[in-house]
Each structure stands twice: as structure tokens, then as C-alpha cells.
Amino acid sequence: MAVAARKLAPASSESSEDGPHEERDPVRAASAAASPAPPVKRRLAKAIALRVVRYLPLLLFFCVWELVSRSSPSIALLLPPPSNVIAGGVELIKDGSLHKDVLASLKRVGVALGVASLVGFPLGAALGGSRRFAWLFDPIVSFFRPIPPLAWIPLSIVWFGISDAQNEFIIFLGALFPIVLSTMEGVRDVEPQLVRAARTLGAGRFQIIATVVLPAALPSMFVGLRVGTGIAWMALVAGELVAATSGLGFLISQGRLLYRSDFIVVGMVMIGFIGLLLDAAIRLVQHLVMPWRGE
């Protein structure tokens, strides 16, 4: 509850006396000074009410969905009601296949993101840091960049067969370019004044790279990682839909073959949910690594 109140009124979270509302409203300020408890309570109630109002349309959406799906069996087959989706999810959890598919997908994304980071960050840093290197290698990057990773699926199947390596290759391609390009921009846009400040304080070439260029480019690098992870997640699902024997994309395509539309929706919801978690995890790391950017 307190968290909700703070989120809605960030400026007045620390002290109840000098929030922006009171400043504008002398009558309320006076009452707050006289008895601080009631306004706090009132604000909390207001926050809860706002929350409820905010999620009302979503709730309504689920209700309508449930009613429409239940109106006839043929519709329920095409669009399973939310209650069936939950039941389908429970079924998949019970037979252990849901967590197996989630782990299979996460492992592929993890491996591919790791390799994309190992290649992408140094490559982007070199492209952004050295004009000569950029001049020489920019044409190659520009040649491969506009080819969508999904267009590589057929060729990658020829190369790797239907395997983890094939999926990881597609994901790697999806994540690589956002990481390379953002890192390049971050390194290129380092404030020249900061480099000068470091030089005049006696920093050598490598010290400048480690203590100025890297921290200055870090925010852009994280943007690249976040965008890359988003695209990786999409590429994963596409890859698994076409060629895989496990994973969330496989779960969806199995659902289609078995006419279990509830499994399809379970897969979709899980993909969305895990994508959200991945992004939140990166944002958390970003916060820990770069405390100076916090509020």
C-alpha cells in the first residue's frame, strides 16, 4: 500500500508537510499541520481507488473474453476462455513440460546473448573508438545489418540441422546488431571534455578507456543489451516455431497440431511474461551498475 502511495505521489513521499499539493492548497496544509494522520490515510485510499479504476478495463476485458468464449463450444475451440487457459497451464505444469520448455528457451537465449555480447561489445567499441576501423569495417556491418535474422532460418537449418545451435544462431544474429550499434554510438559520443579532463589529470590511453570511455558508454551499452534481448526473444519464438523439439515456440506449434488452443495461449502468455521479466532483470542490473543515474 505504501509503495502504491509513493508511486502516485513521488514528490511528497518523504515528508507529508511540504508536498506540492499542500503548497498549492493552504487549507489542506493547515489541516495537515494540525493533524497529520487523516490526510495520509485519505491519500492512501485515493491511491488504492486509482489503482482499482486503472485495472478495471483490463478486468472487464477478461470478463468479456470469458463470456464470449463460453457462448458456444465452437468459439471456445478457436478462442479458449481464460479459465480454460489457466486449467491448461496447470496441466502443463503438472506434467512438467511447461518448465522444461521455459528452461529450453531460456538456455538458448542465454547462450546466444552471451555470444552476442562477447562479439558485439568489443566490435561496437572498436567501430566507435577508431575512425580507421569504422572506415574499413562499416561496409560489412552495413551489408549484413538489414538482413532480418528470420531470413537466416532456412540457411541455418541447412548448416546446423534442427538443433539448439541453429536456434542460437538466429537469436545471436538478432541480438548482435543492436548491441554493436548502441555500443558504437555510446563510445563515439563520449564527451570530449571528459577525455580532456582525464588527460590533464594524468590519465594514459588505457586508463582513459577504462575510467572514462567505458563508464560514459555504459548507458548506451545497456540500451543495446535491452533492445538486443527484446529482439532475441522474438527471434527465439520464431526459430522455435519453425524448427525445434522443445521450447515455448515449440509448445505453441504443438498446441496448434493438437488443436489445444489453450496450450497456444499459455505459450503466448508465458512468452510475454518472461520477456517482461528479462527486461526488468536488465533494468535492475543497470540500476546496480550505474547508481549515478538513479534518482
Add this chain to the structure above:
Amino acid sequence: MSVKEGVCISHVHKTYKTARDEIVALHDVSLTIGAHEFVCIVGPSGCGKTTLLNLVAGFEAPTSGTIDAFGKRVVTPGPDRTMMFQDYALFPWLTVRGNIEYGLRRRGVPGAARAKTVRHYVDLIELGGFEDKFPKQLSGGMRQRVALARALAVDPALLLMDEPFAALDSLTREKMQDELVRVWQSERKAVLFITHNIDEAIKLADRVVVMSPRPGRISDIIELRSPRPRDADSPENVAIVHQVRATLHTATGNGSERREAA
């Protein structure tokens, strides 16, 4: 004064080549700065004052002529000549402490000695209690004080200051000027200070160097002997302000006038 103890700028020219023509940023500039001297350069934009500062810092090389600092030819930047920038240029990812000790860390000064230096300069700039704040959490005046402490912490012989107070409001600026004089009197560095504010130059400097544009050159050097703190409204100083203004106007209006008093 022996040349070894100060900075000697000798017949420096600087031209920039563009696609179509050459721009003369500095024309035959010669100037010596004593080991404990406070020199202010005033001049309108385009007079080459920032170029001159960059050359002394070692960021750029003169097209011809030489710059020697404390007996050594200037070729690269170094911690014997630290620079303070107009936009502070503090490292946003480092705290006040991290910024002040940045130069010390680069040369491997051990932790205890670093902590002592940081404490000394935090006291000097009166920012005790703010050691663990990030620059973003400080006001403009506080940031500039941290920049001053960072520049002083490596114990430079010469402090280069590029319009450091231009971004501050006038009250903070006056306070910072007083503070700079106080710090300079206790630390006794040579200072080369750039400003376009004549009052500021008169308040701070031992000598005021007046520069003029097209081509960038020194058109007058005025020595100030009255003790600090100085009152910009005293008759003596008002006369100097008028002299500087007159020099600037004739030199800016008529390019043929050159280096009468240098």
C-alpha cells in the same frame, strides 16, 4: 624570475586549415607567467584565448613557436598543468570523493594518502559531508568547487581555468571568485585564467592580458598592484577598466593596431 620556475610562451602562432582557407587563431603571442602569478586573459570571443589555453594545456600543438612549462617543453597534457572547464567536466559516474582523487588514483597513490588529500581539499572547498554525493546531486557552484578541488588535488604547478564561473549566477560567481583567491593564496600555484568579464579579471589577477581578435593577439598587458580583496568600483580600478575597454575597442575596430604595451 627564472624561466625555469614559470611558463614561457614564445612567439606562438596557431593557424587552422579549413577546406578553403587558413584561419589565424593566434598571431605571434609571447607571454611569461611567474611561478606564483595569477594571470587573467580577457578578450572577446574569437580572440584566441581558449586556443592559447589549449596549447598551454598540451591538447594541441602550436603551428610555430614554443611553450615551456617549468623547464620542460609542452608536448602533451600533464598533471603539472591541470585544467578547469567552464562546464565543470566532472565525471558523472564518480562521487565527489571519486572525482577529487581521480588524478591520484591514476598515478597509484595509496589509499591512506588519497584519503588525506581528499579530506584536505574537501575542507578547503567547504564541502564536508558531500563526499559521497554524485555531481548530479550538487548545485552549479558546488560542482565548480569540486572541479577546483579535483584540479588542485594532483598538486599542479599551473592551474588553467577556462571561464570557469561563466555558467554561474552572479552571486555564486562572486563567492567563487573570493574562494578562488583564498585557495590560491593558501596553495600558491600559477594560474592562467580566461574570462570575458573585465571586472572578474581585475578582481583576481596580478596581471591582465588583453587579447584581440582577427588575428588573435595580445594587445595590452596591465599590471595590478593593489592588494586583494579588490573593489572594482575604486577610482584606480575604474580607470583600468576604462583602459581595457579602450584597448578592446580600438583593437577590435581596427586590426592594424597591435601590441602597444606587450
